[in-house]
Amino acid sequence: SAGQTKGRAARSSRAMAVHAPRRCCLGWDFSTQQVKVVAVDAELNVIYEDSVHFDRDLPEFGTQGGVHVHKDGVTVTSPVLMWVQALDILLEKMKASGFDFSQVLALSGAGQQHGSIYWKAGASRVLTSLSPDLPLHQQLQACFSISDCPVWMDSSTTTQCRQLEAAMGGAQALSCLTGSRAYERFTGNQIAKIYQQNPEAYSHTERISLVSSFAASLFLGAYSPIDYSDGSGMNLLHIQDKVWSQACLGACAPHLEEKLGPPVPSCSVVGAISSYHVQRYGFPPGCKVVAFTGDNPASLAGMRLEEGDIAVSLGTSDTLFLWLQEPTPTLEGHIFCSPVDTQHYMALLCFKNGSLMREKIRNESASHSWSEFSKALRSTEMGNSGNLGFYFDVMEITPEITGRYRFNAENQKVSAFPKDVEIRALIEGQFMAKRIHAEGLGYRVMPKTKILATGGASHNRDILQVLADVFGAPVYVIDTANSACVGSAYRAFHGLAGGTDVPFSEVVKLAPHPILAATPSPGASQVYETLLPQYAKLEQRILSQTQGPSE
Ligand SMILES: Nc1ncnc2c1ncn2[C@@H]1O[C@H](COP(=O)(O)OP(=O)(O)O)[C@@H](O)[C@H]1O
Ligand SMILES: O=C(CO)[C@@H](O)[C@H](O)COP(=O)(O)O
Numbered sequence: 432s433a434g435q436t437k438g439r440a441a442r443s444s445r446a447m448a449v450h451a452p453r454r455c456c457l458g459w460d461f462s463t464q465q466v467k468v469v470a471v472d473a474e475l476n477v478i479y480e481d482s483v484h485f486d487r488d489l490p491e492f493g494t495q496g497g498v499h500v501h502k503d504g505v506t507v508t509s510p511v512l513m514w515v516q517a518l519d520i521l522l523e524k525m526k527a528s529g530f531d532f533s534q535v536l537a538l539s540g541a542g543q544q545h546g547s548i549y550w551k552a553g554a555s556r557v558l559t560s561l562s563p564d565l566p567l568h569q570q571l572q573a574c575f576s577i578s579d580c581p582v583w584m585d586s587s588t589t590t591q592c593r594q595l596e597a598a599m600g601g602a603q604a605l606s607c608l609t610g611s612r613a614y615e616r617f618t619g620n621q622i623a624k625i626y627q628q629n630p631e632a633y634s635h636t637e638r639i640s641l642v643s644s645f646a647a648s649l650f651l652g653a654y655s656p657i658d659y660s661d662g663s664g665m666n667l668l669h670i671q672d673k674v675w676s677q678a679c680l681g682a683c684a685p686h687l688e689e690k691l692g693p694p695v696p697s698c699s700v701v702g703a704i705s706s707y708h709v710q711r712y713g714f715p716p717g718c719k720v721v722a723f724t725g726d727n728p729a730s731l732a733g734m735r736l737e738e739g740d741i742a743v744s745l746g747t748s749d750t751l752f753l754w755l756q757e758p759t760p761t762l763e764g765h766i767f768c769s770p771v772d773t774q775h776y777m778a779l780l781c782f783k784n785g786s787l788m789r790e791k792i793r794n795e796s797a798s799h800s801w802s803e804f805s806k807a808l809r810s811t812e813m814g815n816s817g818n819l820g821f822y823f824d825v826m827e828i829t830p831e832i833t834g835r836y837r838f839n840a841e842n843q844k845v846s847a848f849p850k851d852v853e854i855r856a857l858i859e860g861q862f863m864a865k866r867i868h869a870e871g872l873g874y875r876v877m878p879k880t881k882i883l884a885t886g887g888a889s890h891n892r893d894i895l896q897v898l899a900d901v902f903g904a905p906v907y908v909i910d911t912a913n914s915a916c917v918g919s920a921y922r923a924f925h926g927l928a929g930g931t932d933v934p935f936s937e938v939v940k941l942a943p944h945p946i947l948a949a950t951p952s953p954g955a956s957q958v959y960e961t962l963l964p965q966y967a968k969l970e971q972r973i974l975s976q977t978q979g980p981s982e
Contacts, residue, residue: 452534453478456927458920459540460913461646462726463509463582464497466517468525469913470535471920475942480913481524483517485509498582505587508579511548514642516568518649522712523566532713538650538704539721539923541729541915542642544664545616549577549625550638550654558652563710567649576632577625582642586615591623591683595666598682602762609679610663610670610758610766610776618665619683626684639690641665643723651720652705658697660777661725663767668694670758670768670776697724697770698922698930721926726915727752728770731777732925733918734885734909735939738775739877741869743898744911745888749785751865753778759873763829766872770922771935778872782865784823786888791824792857796850805893807854813900814958816840818848819966820856821973829868836973842965858894862901863959863966880904883945885911895948900955901963907945 455470455478464486470479483489485497492513493499500507525532554574561570581587592613599605602612613620618641626633638654641662647655662668667683669676673694680687695701704718731752734742742752755776758766769775789804797803817840826833837845837856848856866876882904888894889908899906925938 452531454534454536455479456920456923457535457538458729458916458918458923459538459646459723460726460729460915460919461514461540461542461642462497462915463543463584466514466521467913467916468521469916469920470530471917471924475921475939477913477917479525479530480916481521481528483521483524485513485517488520489513489516498584499579500584503587505585507582507584507586509546509582511575511578511580512568512572514646515571515649516566518646519566519568526712532708533715535714535718537700537719537721537923537927539919539926540643540646540723541726541919542646542661542723543583544641544661544725544727545618545621546580546582546642547618547621548580548640548642548645549575549632549636550640551576552635552637554637555654558648558654561652561705561707563707567707576636577629581621581625583616585621588615588620588624591620591627595620595623595679595682599678605666605679606760606762608669608676609666610760611666611764612762613666614765619667619679622687623683633684636690638692639687641725643725647701647720647723650704650708651702652707653702654692655701655720656692656695656699656722658699658722658724658770659694659768659773660697660728660770661723661767662694664725664765667691668768670766673768673773695722696773696931697722697728697768698773698925698935700926700930719923719927721923723919724770724922725767727779728767728777729915729918729922730911731769731918732771732922732935733914733916734883734911735921735936735942736777736883737879737881737936739875739880740883741874741880741902742883742885743865743889744886745785745884745894746886747786749782749861749865749886751778751780751782751869753780753869753872753874755873757873759871761871763868764872771925773931778869778874780865780868780872781828782861783825783828784861786886788822788824789857789861789888792822792854796853801891804854805891807851808858808893808897811851811855813952813955814962815852815855815859817962818852818856819962819969820848820853820860821970822857822860829864830970830974832970832973832977834977836969838969842969855897858897859901859962860966862898863963864970866902867963867967867970876902876904881945882906883909884948885909889948892948896952899949899951901959903951903956903959905947905951906949908948909945
């Protein structure tokens, strides 16, 4: 009947809609433990995702958590060919699942930050003349002068860090220039160590990539430049002028500038996909490769942070991502060039005493129960009647303090608080510290500020209420699963749309919106205006008076 025919037509057009080719961008993430990919369509829906896990899918490399920890306990590396082979496997998996590569308009990606790859003299020629009949890892076998690459978990370069700081006139001077004091995992110090310990391998190296620019090179079939944002994690880039600091390069190793190549804005199109991928997988020849960046910058893009926003990840440890207009680099935290806006910056701050500390106080003062913990927050007042606490059972990073310290409204040290007061002192203290240290890096709460909360403790509305009150800004919760991948796909759309000339926020305006979880209570700003300077003063007092735990 006519009805049946109509029904069939509707069904088949629905089926067609499902299978209809959808133009998309790919976002890759070469992280510590796996390579992941997502495809995002023009309406910014995730339409495909897949991954390859190093330990599980490539057991022949014998990694644990994607890395090898060496006998000295401080050297940590990953085999470069494992990364290459993981990409081969993932592309094959996509092909086997019927993924339509011909629809990919552009791709970008992220890499674990700071890790470095050493391409041997002559590798460029191999990279530009790949045969589509063979996987990449078979053809690139002899292309690296160092087969085990130092990664971000490596902490073996303390000597080189002190050398770099000394050469640059001190830790603060280095931070002013590059956004961070010298850190063991930062790439300049890693390169210096390789030059000092293995000068031959260094001299046979024609190009040094970050994990991000290395991954981009595999798609480009040529060396991809390092982008400003991931380049900021090297202790080598002048973050204001966006050029390599000659003084830093010189302090690390000779001929370094030519081995790094010039850095580029993060939203640059670095070229078209190589003919290898066109022929082997069916990518369109015009598919654009947008510069890859670090996984943290890519996450900032995935969370769509805007001017004035701050992302607060409340996981095992607490991490802050800040949007900064005017950075003021200090001895703590890291300032990077923004991956979405060449005028602006982002910062990363890590607080070690996060969820584990909250759990301890919950167990001690709320009978192991989050709901009792919440009840305590609800039954106490903003400002905790002037009672302030510092809870650092493990040595804190921001600031470097260990121990527990409690002060009453008269700023006198006290040895204990009633249970409810203890719980509020912990949560208010943790968030005041976050605001104070963020402001120390140049962060300012603005009228349009959003706080984006993620991680385990972001499920707790009462904790989020304190966060909203302390910052005087609304708190939203977001799903950050795969935020580095999704952010990379968004960045691919940004590069495709014209990059620097187009605001990133315009490109991603269709993306799912974060969900409002808490707004500041009336009177909150007056309460914390008084309390914040008091907390900062007490923190200084503890820092100057104590080294070591108080109890
Ligand atoms: N309702 C809750 N209130 C406060 N904290 C919570 C709640 N639920 C889970 N958490 C905390 O979340 C933490 C785990 O966070 P998660 O982001 O998954 O960690 P990771 O850093 O390992 O990714 C746990 O240690 C726990 O303390
Ligand atoms: O070193 C840093 C940041 O400075 C790390 O955050 C790495 O960038 C981690 O990568 P993944 O754990 O996400 O793979």
